Amino acid sequence: MKDNRKPAVDGGVPVRSAPWPKRCLFGMEEKQAVIGLFDRAIESGEAFGYNGPEEEAYCAEFSAFLGGGFADAVNSGTTAVHVALRALEIEPFSEVIVPPVTDPGGVMPVPLMGCIPVPADTAPGSYNTDAERIAARMTPRTRAILVAHIAGIPCDMDAILELARSRGLPVVEDCAQAHGAVYRGRPVGTLGDIAAFSTMFGKHHATGGQGGIVFTRDEQRYHKVRWMSDRGKPFGLPAGSGNVVAALNLNSDELACAIGRVQLRKLPDVLTRRRRFAALLARACRELETVRVVEAPPDCENACWFIFLRLDTAKLRCDKRTFVAAVKAEGIPCDASYLHTPAIDDWCRRRRVFGTSGFPWTDANYTGDAGTVYELPNALAADAGHFRLSIHENCGETEVADTVAAFAKVERAFLSRPRACPPAAPGAMVADRSTRTQREPRESMDTA
Numbered sequence: 001m002k003d004n005r006k007p008a009v010d011g012g013v014p015v016r017s018a019p020w021p022k023r024c025l026f027g028m029e030e031k032q033a034v035i036g037l038f039d040r041a042i043e044s045g046e047a048f049g050y051n052g053p054e055e056e057a058y059c060a061e062f063s064a065f066l067g068g069g070f071a072d073a074v075n076s077g078t079t080a081v082h083v084a085l086r087a088l089e090i091e092p093f094s095e096v097i098v099p100p101v102t103d104p105g106g107v108m109p110v111p112l113m114g115c116i117p118v119p120a121d122t123a124p125g126s127y128n129t130d131a132e133r134i135a136a137r138m139t140p141r142t143r144a145i146l147v148a149h150i151a152g153i154p155c156d157m158d159a160i161l162e163l164a165r166s167r168g169l170p171v172v173e174d175c176a177q178a179h180g181a182v183y184r185g186r187p188v189g190t191l192g193d194i195a196a197f198s199t200m201f202g203k204h205h206a207t208g209g210q211g212g213i214v215f216t217r218d219e220q221r222y223h224k225v226r227w228m229s230d231r232g233k234p235f236g237l238p239a240g241s242g243n244v245v246a247a248l249n250l251n252s253d254e255l256a257c258a259i260g261r262v263q264l265r266k267l268p269d270v271l272t273r274r275r276r277f278a279a280l281l282a283r284a285c286r287e288l289e290t291v292r293v294v295e296a297p298p299d300c301e302n303a304c305w306f307i308f309l310r311l312d313t314a315k316l317r318c319d320k321r322t323f324v325a326a327v328k329a330e331g332i333p334c335d336a337s338y339l340h341t342p343a344i345d346d347w348c349r350r351r352r353v354f355g356t357s358g359f360p361w362t363d364a365n366y367t368g369d370a371g372t373v374y375e376l377p378n379a380l381a382a383d384a385g386h387f388r389l390s391i392h393e394n395c396g397e398t399e400v401a402d403t404v405a406a407f408a409k410v411e412r413a414f415l416s417r418p419r420a421c422p423p424a425a426p427g428a429m430v431a432d433r434s435t436r437t438q439r440e441p442r443e444s445m446d447t448a
């Protein structure tokens with residue numbers, strides 16, 4: 001007979017053999033919205049396009065979700081960052097402070113507009129940067145600050161904004177992972193000068209496979225956003241004005257925005273469910289010796305895109321990767337690392353943007369040191385002491401209980417000094433598994 005206490009990596013029975021629940025991102029309502037568009041197109045003989053009524057409504061509803069302002073739907077989160085930066089009309093060869101840990105799409109737009117990405121390190125124990133680390137990377141060439149709220153945890157924006165204002169610098173918020181996160185009572189995306197959201201299918205709300213939104217509360221800047229996302233068309237200028245700048249066509253379209261409108265209605269429930277999962281997990285982990293959920297700072301609300309967990313390896317006889325591999329073997333979808341550091345990655349170190357020229361770093365107009373390699377010791381240290389759990393809004397109490405049971409089992413196997421009195425059965429801290437159904441009831445998310 002198999003030993004249930006033996007880690008699955010050593011041949012024991014895994015805590016969970018069922019796959020993680022399906023996310024069921026799209027349902028009948030999205031399908032109906034898309035069919036409705038096609039029905040109208042077929043009936044009228046007019047194709048649906050872009051910048052139409054669905055996009056107008058979606059952008060207005062998204063702005064309302066953020067408490068008012070102006071939104072422009074674009075075709076990805078990467079282009080949202082690009083458009084937001086371009087709307088600031090920063091001159092080439094300027095330095096832009098960029099997030100240390102982020103998706104490549106959150107940094108690549110900077111050199112593509114002829115500017116120099118300068119990564120600020122993370123705050124200690126975090127994947128987010130902070131004012132102190134940003135100040136340390138500022139030079140007379142700095143022209144903008146781009147921050148990302150990684151995992152859905154808001155950056156400490158008050159201090160960042162104070163620093164930015166003191167230097168007259170605009171702040172761009174990359175909210176790709178933080179739809180609905182709240183910083184001291186205000187939604188992220190409304191704190192800086194302009195914000196970018198990704199609405200690709202992995203995010204809290206989606207406009208289809210790909211998508212993004214640029215948001216600002218400043219109407220003049222919004223016009224520039226429209227210029228930069230649609231070939232310099234003269235939005236906000238008198239009729240007859242010609243195209244005002246060179247820009248790509250980065251528009252979203254009616255199909256995407258029709259889906260986005262349905263998804264946006266689901267977003268509050270998505271956030272509630274994710275936060276509930278995180279809160280239950282955080283509470284249950286407090287019974288463990290080595291694993292803690294990293295929670296949002298006081299007065300902030302995490303959007304919980306993924307769960308960031310701290311691991312106290314000093315108490316373990318194994319390293320983090322071994323621990324996480326053992327948890328994964330128990331059937332829990334953890335990753336040992338989220339160390340995406342685009343501004344020090346190979347493409348950036350090798351200055352591979354415009355052919356092999358090294359432009360913009362190597363251009364005579366750039367007066368900084370083209371060879372600077374930025375160290376990110378805090379980011380490396382934070383990554384060494386943390387791991388992440390992939391969740392979505394359809395994960396419930398069963399998944400919390402299984403996750404904690406897996407953590408507890410692996411911890412027990414690897415603790416340097418085994419506990420004299422083992423903790424209560426981890427499932428008991430969440431709910432009695434035997435009396436729960438596998439899937440929580442869904443309140444407002446339809447399944448296809």
Ligand SMILES: Cc1ncc(COP(=O)(O)O)c(C=O)c1O
Nearest residue numbers: 076077078103105106176198200
């Ligand atoms: C922080 C951040 N910025 C930008 C992006 C790029 O978004 P997209 O994949 O929609 O282009 C992502 C995507 O995951 C992201 O997480």
